[in-house]
Amino acid sequence: MMKYDMHVHTIYSDGVLKPSQIINMAVSNKINGIAITDHDTTDGIEDAFNFKDKGDLDIIPGIELSATMEGNDIHILGYWIDYRNINLLARLSEIKEVRIERIEKMVKNLYDIARIKIDIDEVLREGNYYTLGRPHIARVLVMHGYADSISDAFKRYLNKNSQIYVEKYKLTPEEAVKIILDANGAPVLAHPGLIDNKELIPKIIEAGVYGIEVYHPKHHPEDVNFAHEYAEMYNLVETGGSDFHSPEDDIIGECTISNHNVIKLKEKIKSVREVF
Ligand SMILES: [Zn+2]
Numbered sequence: 001m002m003k004y005d006m007h008v009h010t011i012y013s014d015g016v017l018k019p020s021q022i023i024n025m026a027v028s029n030k031i032n033g034i035a036i037t038d039h040d041t042t043d044g045i046e047d048a049f050n051f052k053d054k055g056d057l058d059i060i061p062g063i064e065l066s067a068t069m070e071g072n073d074i075h076i077l078g079y080w081i082d083y084r085n086i087n088l089l090a091r092l093s094e095i096k097e098v099r100i101e102r103i104e105k106m107v108k109n110l111y112d113i114a115r116i117k118i119d120i121d122e123v124l125r126e127g128n129y130y131t132l133g134r135p136h137i138a139r140v141l142v143m144h145g146y147a148d149s150i151s152d153a154f155k156r157y158l159n160k161n162s163q164i165y166v167e168k169y170k171l172t173p174e175e176a177v178k179i180i181l182d183a184n185g186a187p188v189l190a191h192p193g194l195i196d197n198k199e200l201i202p203k204i205i206e207a208g209v210y211g212i213e214v215y216h217p218k219h220h221p222e223d224v225n226f227a228h229e230y231a232e233m234y235n236l237v238e239t240g241g242s243d244f245h246s247p248e249d250d251i252i253g254e255c256t257i258s259n260h261n262v263i264k265l266k267e268k269i270k271s272v273r274e275v276f
């Protein structure tokens with residue numbers, strides 16, 4: 001049976017390894033295929049395809065989009081996306097800009113409200129755009145003596161009740177699914193076991209996902225069971241992956257699915273397209 005790890009992050013989002021290093025690991029772990037699913041970016045895909053020593057490893061171009069519903073974090077994976085699609089790239093750079101704008105607003109609020117002037121470029125240097133957030137502002141505040149520690153910076157300036165705080169912009173699950181469908185990809189609900197309010201799951205599925213991530217390192221047996229039940233109930237393809245970020249914490253191939261499920265998922269893209 002061929003094994004696929006359908007959930008891998010690279011340094012292009014918040015992972016620590018380059019696509020080439022990931023491919024080497026996947027090959028030595030005897031995995032037949034991996035999906036590159038970086039957060040909100042397709043930048044690592046080209047790099048993965050260009051790597052010469054990939055042997056027979058099948059590489060699926062993917063993405064993981066962050067959405068929110070009633071305050072719950074919802075992640076939607078997308079597979080076989082057309083990663084050069086102009087509209088997709090425009091949408092992703094919009095998401096990136098909004099993230100930077102949020103940082104700019106908080107830096108401005110720090111000055112307007114607390115008369116603390118820090119340099120936005122210094123904050124931007126602290127993290128790549130995916131991980132960019134309050135901890136990076138906090139680090140700069142500590143560096144310049146405005147707070148004793150990261151937690152002190154949060155307590156004084158950056159907590160959610162502070163006037164300085166700016167809400168994070170996030171997609172709805174419907175928007176995330178649409179971005180993936182518009183790029184001819186297959187949308188899949190990621191790690192449903194990690195969603196706080198499980199009652200939202202049917203609503204998210206109805207946003208139009210083709211599959212559900214049943215196998216995930218953080219899923220307890222009961223999470224696997226309920227995800228499996230939803231797959232049956234809504235006729236979804238069961239997927240899985242390691243959600244690999246770093247070799248210190250994760251193993252490529254820790255959770256896999258068979259190539260049969262990979263094919264089933266890919267067929268869904270075709271069957272939906274044939275309707276039109
Ligand atoms: Zn996720």
Ligand SMILES: [Zn+2]
Nearest residue numbers: 007009064243
């Ligand atoms: Zn992930």
